[in-house]
Amino acid sequence: MGSQLKTNCDVHSSAVIDPTAVIDPSVIIGPGCVIGPNVHIGPETLLMNHVTVQCNTTIGSGNKFYPFCVIGVDPQDKKYDGETTTLEIGDNNKIREHVTIHRGTGSGSGQTVIGNSNLLMVGCHVAHDCVLDNEIILANQVMLAGHVQIADGAAIGGGTGVNQFSAIGRCSYVGGLARITKDVPPYMIVEGTPAEVRAVNVIAMARRGYTEDQIEAMKEAFKRLFRENGGSITQRMLGVLDDLGEHASVQHLCKALAASAQGKHGRSHEKK
Numbered sequence: 001m002g003s004q005l006k007t008n009c010d011v012h013s014s015a016v017i018d019p020t021a022v023i024d025p026s027v028i029i030g031p032g033c034v035i036g037p038n039v040h041i042g043p044e045t046l047l048m049n050h051v052t053v054q055c056n057t058t059i060g061s062g063n064k065f066y067p068f069c070v071i072g073v074d075p076q077d078k079k080y081d082g083e084t085t086t087l088e089i090g091d092n093n094k095i096r097e098h099v100t101i102h103r104g105t106g107s108g109s110g111q112t113v114i115g116n117s118n119l120l121m122v123g124c125h126v127a128h129d130c131v132l133d134n135e136i137i138l139a140n141q142v143m144l145a146g147h148v149q150i151a152d153g154a155a156i157g158g159g160t161g162v163n164q165f166s167a168i169g170r171c172s173y174v175g176g177l178a179r180i181t182k183d184v185p186p187y188m189i190v191e192g193t194p195a196e197v198r199a200v201n202v203i204a205m206a207r208r209g210y211t212e213d214q215i216e217a218m219k220e221a222f223k224r225l226f227r228e229n230g231g232s233i234t235q236r237m238l239g240v241l242d243d244l245g246e247h248a249s250v251q252h253l254c255k256a257l258a259a260s261a262q263g264k265h266g267r268s269h270e271k272k
Contacts, residue, residue, distance in 0.1 A: 009023055009024070009025050009026075009027055009028075009029070010027070010028040010029065011028075011029040012029060012030050012031040012032075012033070012049075014031045014032050015029045015030070015031070015032070015033040015034070015035070016033070016034045016035070017029070017033075017034075017035040018035060018036050018037045018038075018039070018055075020037045020038050020039075021035045021036070021037070021038075021039045021040075021041070022039070022040045022041070023035070023039075023040075023041045024041060024042055024043040024044075024045070024061075026043045026044050026045075027041050027042075027043070027044075027045050027046070027047070028045075028046045028047065029047045029051075030046075030047055030048045030049040030050075030051070031049045031050070032049050032050040033047050033049065033050065033051045033052070033053075034051075034052045034053070035047075035053050036052075036053060036054045036055040036072075037055045037056075038055055038056045038057075039053050039055065039056070039057045039058075039059070039072070040057070040058045040059065041053075041059045042059055042060045042061040042062075042063075042091070043061040043062070044061050044062045045059060045060075045061060045062065045063040045064070045065075046063070046064045046065065047065045048064075048065060048066050048067050049067050050067050050068050051065045051066075051067065051068070051069045051071070052069070052070045052071065052073070053071045053072050054070075054071070054072045054073040054074070054103075055072060055103075056072060056084060056085065056086045056087065056103060057071060057072030057086065057087040057088075057089070057103070058086070058087070058088050058089065059071075059089045060089060060090045060091040060092075060116070061091045061092070062091050062092040063089060063091065063092065063093045063094075063095070064093075064094050064095070065095045066094075066095060066096045066097045066099075067097050068097055068098050069095050069096075069097070069098070069099050069100075069101075070098075070099075070100045070101075071087065071089075071095070071099075071100075071101050072087040072101065072102075072103055073100070073101075073102055073103065074102065074103065075102045075103055075104065075105045075127065075128030075129075075146070076102065076127065076128070077105045077107070077108075077128055077146065079105065079106075079107050080105050080106065080107075080128075081106070083105075083106035083110075085103040085104040085105060085106060085110045085111060085128075086103055086104060086110065086111045086112075087101060087102070087103045087104070087111065087112045087113075087114075088111060088112070088113045088114070089101075089114040090114060090115045090116040090134075091116045091117070092116055092117045093114060093116065093117065093118045093119075093120070094118070094119045094120070095120050096119075096120060096121050096122045096124075097122045097123070098122055098123045099120045099121075099122070099123065099124045099125075099126075100124075100125045100126070101114065101120075101125075101126040102126065102127055102128045103128060104128050104129045105128045105129055105146070108128060108129035108146065108147060109129045109131075109147075110129075111129070112126065112127075112128060112129055112130050112131070113130075113131045113132070114126070114132045115132055115133045115134040115136075115152075116134045116135075117134055117135045118132055118134065118135065118136045118137070118138075119136070119137045119138070120138045120142075121137075121138060121139050121140045121142075121158070122140045122141070123140055123141045124138045124140070124141065124142045124143075124144075125142070125143045125144060126144050127144055127145050127146040127147075127148070127164075128146045128147075129146050129147045130144050130146065130147065130148045130149070130150075131148075131149045131150070132149075132150045133150060133151050133152045134152045134153075135152055135153050136150050136152070136153070136154050136155070136156075137154075137155040137156070138155075138156050139155075139156060139157050139158035139159075139160075139176065140158040140159070141158055141159045142156050142157075142158065142159070142160050142162070143160070143161045143162065144162045145161075145162060145163055145164035145166075146164045146165075147164050147165045147269060147270075148162050148163075148164065148165070148166050148167075148168070149166075149167045149168070149269060150167075150168040151167070151168065151169055151170040151171075151172075151186065152170050152171070152208075153170055153171040153204055153207075153208055154168045154169065154170065154171065154172045154173070154174075154184075155172075155173050155174070155204070156168065156173075156174040157173075157174055157175045157176030157177070157178065158176045158177070159176055159177040160174050160175075160176060160177060160178045160179075160180060161178075161179055161180065162180040163180055163181045163182070163267070164267075164270070165263070165264070165267040165269045165270035166180055166181070166182060166183055166184070166267050166269075167183040167184070167256070167259075167260070167267070167268050167269055168180070168183075168184045169183065169184050169185050169186030169187065169188065169253075169256055170186040170187065170252065171186060171187045171201055171204040171205055171208060172184045172185065172186055172187060172188050172189070172190065172201060172204075173188075173189045173190070173201045173204060174190050174191070174195065175189070175190065175191030175192070175195075175198075177193070178190065178191055178192060178193060178195040179193040179194055179195060180195050181194060181195075181265065181266075182260065182265055182266030182267055183256065183259075183260040183263070183266055183267055183268050185197060185253060185256055185257060185260075186249075186252055186253055186256050187200055187201055187204070187205060187218050187249060187253060188200060188201060188222065188226075188253075189201050197222070197226045199222065200215070200218050200219050200222045202215055202219075205218065205249075210249065213247075214247050214249055217244045217247045217249070217250055218247075218249055218250065218253070220240075220243075220244060221240050221244055221250050221253060221254075224236055224239065224240050225237065225240060225253075225257070233257065233261070234258075234261075237254045237257060237258065240254060241254055256268070
């Protein structure tokens with residue numbers, strides 16, 4: 001064990017830890033874990049048995065990594081040529097069994113970022129250059145391609161595949177086994193293959209403190225933007241903003257839809 005590892009850290013004798021790793025004394029590291037170079041692990045974090053953290057990874061406090069996670073490994077990108085890239089994980093995340101999270105790429109942002117209080121269930125994959133905000137739930141076997149961004153409070157059902165550069169909006173819900181090829185609007189429920197907007201995610205909005213008036217305004221915006229015919233989506237958005245624009249959530253929805261329309265194939269983070 002290296003000089004950076006605190007002597008009173010609870011580490012199983014079978015763990016392998018690189019000398020450059022910086023690990024808080026309160027961390028617990030179980031049997032068979034492997035911690036590589038330039039890894040920083042914050043207070044009160046638990047690594048159960050057989051967790052791998054390859055390199056260049058910063059992990060915050062209060063995280064829990066379940067058996068056979070593979071964290072901070074090289075990206076699966078043919079353009080990647082060994083350049084130094086990073087993974088940053090915040091606080092109080094639960095990373096379940098067999099989750100894989102890859103570092104960024106030199107041709108992308110150079111980093112993959114996971115925020116706080118997220119739950120990644122068994123077998124999820126988070127590819128290079130993804131950004132996950134806070135309080136997100138990924139159910140079993142969710143597959144995120146590179147450069148995906150997921151906003152606060154979103155939830156994705158099991159077995160869903162998300163195309164590179166897609167954005168999953170705030171408080172949205174994606175039904176299981178969906179195929180996501182473009183942005184998911186904030187506050188919406190999206191299901192199917194190909195996925196379509198089905199309804200407002202009322203439960204998520206209520207849980208995050210949105211008022212009844214704000215939820216009713218979002219229901220009206222949903223009806224006018226996704227269910228009514230006549231006029232272009234731009235014209236319908238202008239009408240919604242004229243009538244409901246006092247609600248910040250409605251403004252956010254319309255801004256997201258406009259950004260998606262400007263991106264490649266409905267993906268706001270991918271240039272045409």
